[in-house]
Amino acid sequence: MKSTLFKIIGGLLLLALGVFLGRTLLSSSGESTVPMPSTLQYRNVGHSGDTTQVAQRKEFTGQIIEVKKGGSIQEAVKAANPGDLIRVFPGTYSENVYIDKDDISLQGVVIKGEWPTLDGQHKINDAFLYSGNGILIENFKIINYKGNGIMGQAGNNFVIRNNWIIDTGVYGIFPQFGKNGLIEHNVLSVIADAAIYVGMCDNIDVLHNEVFDSVAGIEIENSRHCLVENNYVHDNTGGLLAFITPGLPIKTAFDIIFRNNFVVNNNHPNFGAPGSTVASIPPGTGILIMAADDVIVENNIITGNKNTGITIVDLATGDPKANDPNSEGNPDRVVILDNIMFDNGNDPTGEIKAIMLTQMQTKGPDIFAYGGGTGSTIRDKNRYRTFGLGDYGPAQIEDTKDIKTMMLGAPVPPRSVTDQELGEITYYGVCAGCHALGTTLIGVDTQIIKDIYVDNPQGIVNYITKPLNLRDDYPEMPPQDYLSEEAKMAVANYILEMTN
Amino acid sequence: MENKSTLLKLSILGLLLSGLLLFFFASNKSESYTDLATLNCHCPPGFKLNEDNKCMAKNLYQQYDSPNNQGVGGLQTGLPEGRDGFSPQEIDLGRYLFFDPILSIDGSMSCATCHEPSKGFSDGLPTSIGKDNLKLDRAAPTLWNVGYLNRLFWDGRANSLEEQMATTLFSEVEMANTPENLLSTLNNIDNYRKLFAEAYPDRGKNDDIELDEIYKALSAFQTSLISLNSKYDQYAHGYHEALNEKEIEGMNVFRSFVARCAECHTPPLFTNQQFAVIGTPEPDGLPLDPGAEIPFGDKSMRGAFKVPTLRNIDLTAPYMHSGKFETLREAVEFYTKGRGHAVPEDEKLYIHWHIWEPQLSDYELDRLVDFLKTLNDESFMPKIPEALPSGLNLTFQQTLIP
Incomplete structure (x- = not known):
């Protein structure tokens, strides 16, 4: 009897111990299964075309830098070298993170619904600013910034995904001057201009995002080769936009596909900043194509947009104030394939309302085209209520299923210069301010340097890194330590090999 | 009496001697004068001489690509297409012409009068002073990196340096010369005849100087004014220690989409070479400058100006097209004082969309100024000629640049 009781109590104790151990040990080990960063991976290499799965590009050989609550992401970026992964744990980080390095991955670690959160407190300008190539930013919650959630300037091969962005000022995600990038699985809301703004870029995929309660949902502007697919775009002033803004240095927008998106109930009052291009978008605009060429609209569900489902205009009509x-300025060769469209135009506003009234109609159309442009086509015009599509011929294609992605098959390689070229541009671009071969400028004749350092490029490298003033008749040379090690060695070799 | 005659003899001798001395020194001077007639056969810094005796641009930005070849982007973006391929002799001849007031109708003004090297190749004035001390309408823009610009003048009315200088040389209110007078003046100066023959060896040695040769030489010199080695550039090429914390903060304000400076003043040239109506105020008493509206005949461009480069901006106060702002601090503050706040009431301008209400703090404005000063670089400053081929003097007080 006693032994039975003892066994039961012992069993209970063991059970309690097991539960305790299980809770404490297993739960803490759960977060170590976070996947490797995806800049190290590359889509569509070694995979069939019907997946967005990624294939390994190269082995991860970098360091992992962890940022915990109370730490600084920027400090981690400063410590990071190309190829490193920065993992940010839950906590609130009120900072502006700028990344002027290549191949840095920033990965939030979400634990039990707790996100690493960048909070700009409506005071800080941008959460992430990057200029490097090969930047990955994923799994962050970004709130309350004045300018942008994530802004890129001339960084190629970027991946921005799985971010949750609310009220970050002008733009949510804004790559500018970038080539070959992926923006996917982000959720963005309450953005005063475009939630996702692809500006002056090439070869960008925008996939599987949800954007709502913003002035513009997804905007492809002065960009080429973009695929916008499987996004849920609802309750913005305007949903999907492809257009040319005049006055920018890169002046074209073409080869853009809007495919398989939900473009629903984009009737939000316009709260764009006065003077901004999007401030003139009428609420109730599903898709807006302004001046962009070769835009294909296919298999979208476009419903409940109170002004029009699709608006196609030229610059003179859409943005007459900036010549x-x-x-x-004409939208040429627009292709409308099959789309599900109903319930659009129930309460048109502004010019479209006035124009429709001249047609004795009080509703806006599914598709509205106005102004210049040639070569546009539509697959089945009779399905929709249209205005201004008189010169649209039958579409020459049925679908775009052969186009899986607009991204490139391999990363854009960095422009490579040979050591000889690097030496040459360093010599003439920097050293030539004080040195010339066969003549004395501010510093000594390059011939003297050649004579002293025969077969000793390292000697030149050492000297220019930390010059000693050897000659009283010449001014002291400032250190050239800002040059990269490669540039210093390249220019040393270049000098030693100069003949004229 | 005898004393007097001795004194007379002595003074005659003295006069003779001093005359001889004068002659000796004068002839010495004219010797150095003729020495001018050897033009530099080396390219200026930033250029490499190729086999065809042409100077080809070389700089660290040639390591980088440029999106759609427009030369605008971020830190590591290539430059737009610029002008190079001039001979060292052409460039050097252009240098003499640039500093020589013989180019103006009355020998009072040279290019350097309004584009003075020590003042960032500007003149430090709100608006420049033209012929007969006439106050002109606009400020002299810097010439640093001017070879990369595809439009010249604040209102962009010239498409090339050649077009630009033809306007300035022959404008009645500027250098006020005429093509005929300029050619006859230069062709009557032996030094210039020799220098032009040296710079243009393919034509007959005794041929007359032609206008196109003048334009080309002056263009050649101006395209050699390269400023791409500032502290900012060191940062851009990867040496992040080049800027201190405050300067980096300023750079981040500069490129953020709140201040939006970099949207128009885009690296690496710090201009995107577009036109923008920003609505700056004119100095007291001046009417609104219509800007690009005039050459383009386009109402929407009323008050538009070409976006100027910001390189060496610290050296070219006062700021804006008519010099309204005396300091960089005032200039940056303009952008946060409200969209269109300085537009006259009776004017309707199409203010650029990037002009908005960024609500920059005083701290941020100070940091912006810190950053702008990191764009200074005069390491490729050309030499000012010690003597001019015309024998005239330099038009400005030469300040030595260390």
Whole structure:
């Protein structure tokens, strides 16, 4: 009897111990299964075309830098070298993170619904600013910034995904001057201009995002080769936009596909900043194509947009206040394939309302085209209520299923210069300010340097890194330690090999 | 009496001697004068001489690509297409012409009068002073990196340096010369005849100087004014210690989409070479400058100006097209004082969309100024000629640049 009781109590104790151990040990080990960063991976290499799965590009050989609550992401970026992964744990980080390095991955670690959160407190300008190539930013919650959630300037091969962005000022995600990038699985809301703004970029995929309660949902502007697919775009002022803004240095927008998106109930009052291009978008705009060429609209569900489902206009109509003789303002060769469209135009506003009234109609159309443009086509015009599509011929294609992605098959390689070229541009671009071969400028004749350092490029490298003033008749040379090690060695070799 | 005659003899001798001395020194001077007639056969810094005796641009930005070849982007973006391929002799001849007031109708003004090297190749004035001390309408823009610009003048009315200088040389209110007078003046100066023959060896040695040669030489010199080695550039090439914390903060304000400076003043040239109506105020008493509206005949460009480069901006106060702002601090503050706040009431301008209400703090404005000063670089400053081929003097007080 006693032994039975003892066994039961012992069993209970063991059970309690097991539960305790299980809770404490297993739960803490759960977060170590976070996947490797995806800049190290590359989509569509070694995979069939019907997946967005990624294939390994190269082995991860970098360091992992962890940022915990109370730490600084920027400090981690400063410590990071190309190829490193920065993992940010839950906590609130009120900072502006700038990344002027290549191949840095920033990965939030979400634990039990707790996100690493960048909070700009409506005071800080941008959460992430990057200029490097190969930047990954994923799994962050970003709130309350004045400018942008994530802004890129001339960084190629970027991946921005799985971020949750609310009220970050002008733009949510804004790559500018970038080539070959992926923006996917982000949720963005309450953005005063475009939630996702692809500006002056090439070869960008925008996939599987949810954007709502913003002035513009997804905006492809002065960009080429973009695929916008499987996004849920609802309750914005305007949903999907492809257009040319005049007055920008890169002046074209073409080869853009809007495919398989939900473009629903984009009737939000316009709260864009006065003077901004999007401030003139009428609420109730599903898709807006302004001046962009070769835009294909396919298999979208476009419903409940109170002004029009799709608006196609030229610059003279859509943005008459900014002339740019170098921007061609007509939307040419737009292709409308099959789309599900109903319940659009129930309460048109502004010019479209006035124009429809001249047609004795009080509703806006599913598709509205106005102004210049040639070569546009539509697959089945009779399905929709349209205005201004008189010169649209039958579409020459049925679908775009052969186009899986607009991204490139391999990362954009960095422009490579040979050591000889690097030496040459360093010599003439920097050293030539004080040195010339066969003549004395501010510093000594390059011939003297050649004579002293025969077969000793390292000697030149050492000297220019930390010059000693050897000659009283010449001014002291400032250190050239800002040059990269490669540039210093390249220029040393270049000098030693100069003949004229 | 005898004393007097001795004194007379002595003074005659003295006069003779001093005359001889004068002659000796004068002839010495004219010797150095003729020495001018050898033009530099080396390219200026930033250029490499190729086999065809042409100077080809070389700089660290040639390591980088440029999106759609427009030369605008971020830190590591290539430059737009610029002008190079001039001979060292052409460039050097252009240098003499640039500093020589013989180019103006009355020998009072040279290019350097309004584009003075020690003042960032500007003149430090709100608006420049033209012929007969006439106050002109606009400020002299810097010439640093001017070879990369595809439009010249604040209102962009010239498409090339050649077009630009033809306007300035022959404008009645500026250098006020005429093509005929300029050619006859230069062709009557032996030094210039020799220098032009040296710079243009393919034509007959005794041929007359032609206008196109003048334009080309002056263009050649101006395209050699390269400023791409500032502290900012060191940062851009990867040496992040080049800027201190405050300067980096300023750079981040500069490129953020709140201040939006970099949207128009885009690296690496710090201009995107577009036109923008920003609505700056004119100095007291001046009417609104219509800007690009005039050459383009486009109402929407009323008050538009070409976006100027910001390189060496610290050296070219006062700021804006008519010099309204005396300091960089005032200039940056303009952008946060409200969209269109300085537009006259009776004017309707199409203010650029990037002009908005960024609500920059005083701290941020100070940091912006810190950052702008990191764009200074005069390491490729050309030499000012010690003597001019015309024998005239330099038009400005030469300040030595260390």
